[in-house]
Amino acid sequence: MVDVVVLGGGIAGERVAVEVARGGKSVALIEAGLVGGESPYLACIPSNSLLRSARSGESWEHAVARRDALIARLDDSAAATRLASAGVGLVRGAGRVTAPGTVTVASPGDGVAKVHLAYSDLVIATGSEPVAPPIEGLADIQAWTTAEALTCPDLPRRLIILGGGPAGCELAQIYATFGSVVTVVEAEDRLLAAEAAFTGEILADVLRRAGVDLRLGVAASKVSRNDGGIVLTLADGTQLEADRLLLASGRRPRLTGLGLDVLGIDVTPGQPLPADGSCLVKEGVWAAGDATGTGHTHVARYQAGIVAANILGSPTTADYRALPRAVYTDPSVFAVGLTPEAAAAAGMTLETASSTLAETARARLDTEEAGYVELYAEPESGMLVGAAAVGPDAADWMAEITLAIRAEIPVKTLADVVHAFPTRGEVLEVPLRALAR
Secondary structure, three states: OEEEEEEOOOHHHHHHHHHHHHOOOOEEEEEOOOOOOHHHHHOHHHHHHHHHHHHHOOOHHHHHHHHHHHOHHHOOHHHHHHHHHHOEEEEEOEEEEEEOOEEEEEOOOOOOEEEEEEEEEEEEOOOEEEOOOOOEOHHHOOOEEHHHHOOOOOOOOEEEEEOOOHHHHHHHHHHHHOOOEEEEEEOOOOOOOOOOHHHHHHHHHHHHHOOOEEEEOOOEEEEEEEOOEEEEEEOOOOEEEEOEEEEOOOEEEOOOOOOHHHHOOOOOOOOOOOOOOOOEEEOOEEEOHHHHOOOOHHHHHHHHHHHHHHHOOOOOOOOOOOOEEEEOOOOEEEEEEOOHHHHHHOOOOOEEEEEEHHHOHHHHHOOOOOOEEEEEEEOOOOEEEEEEEEEOOHHHHOHHHHHHHHHOOEHHHHOOOOOOOOOHHHHHHHHHHHHHO
16 A cells, blocks of 8 residues: 555656655556656757757767767666665556556566555556558558657758647757758648747748758648658648658547546546646546646646645646647747637737847857847736747746746736846837837
């Protein structure tokens, strides 16, 4: 019997387990894959490493060596040691709820049940998995997932990327910079369709100048093999040839096979768990990370803190108004809070003010080209409710806007903030003064 069983050892699961164990409870963490999850091994860290190498002009071979060193060559022993040091019991295998209050763990190799754990609280932090789009012939093609594209040593001569979201844009820039002929296919009519329109427009121009062929507003319908590699047929009849096909077309919560029906929890395929503001699914069952549909590493870490606090007896509620979103291309893209489209759909009227990074001395000093900021305020309250920016290291100099939204700092106060000269943060002064007026 343990106090808490954590299903999934990614960013969220690891933090919950460590904090709850340090709070005095007995904890078992169940993980069939890498402790630490995808972010440090298969997603954020290798992507940012390769992007940095691309900006630095390194060779592909040097970039791969640097990446592999940073991801510890997919060795999670250091993470496992951290768990043990915190007093967390690590159980390798796939966990499934077999009765209320009981989880059975099967060996990852043969699937044979090896451990039965009784618990008081259950935390579901099983992450997400890639979604394969409904394309004829895709099952017969050995397509890359983003994880494979970020860990493989190969540099394909021709690469087609399905999906123009954050992952697709980052990978397009990575491979194009290192010499691959890259084509991005996106069914929406712009990149980064979930963000403010200007972000995708600026990034599209950047990628095109890097040699990326963007096919926007058209879906893929069929894929097949030929002697030279693969042939992708688009809905308009266009055929594209490549050596590799990369799926960056979305992810869904990994919730199948967990036995949640035993607990009376209905799981709709592809949908997240319905958790309340304290990340509680039902009495004694908690969820954090991609299982709740968040899709961002930093949000998973935040939710893990919420879950741990509640399990340890400190009632805590999450505040999702100021969750940052970032795309680490060069220039990078940052967004927080509401987008204009989301506000319009909710019937909200926003005041918008903007500025270009070119107006700052820092941009002129660094000879930066692309850079633009939009701030969105709610007129009646005089508070910021959202923002978006494109520019070098945008997530860094836009952090004050995240704080402003979270802390409900009035626009008039923000407009009186003095920024050091010469910095990129000065770009915020013009739109803040405009909104304050």
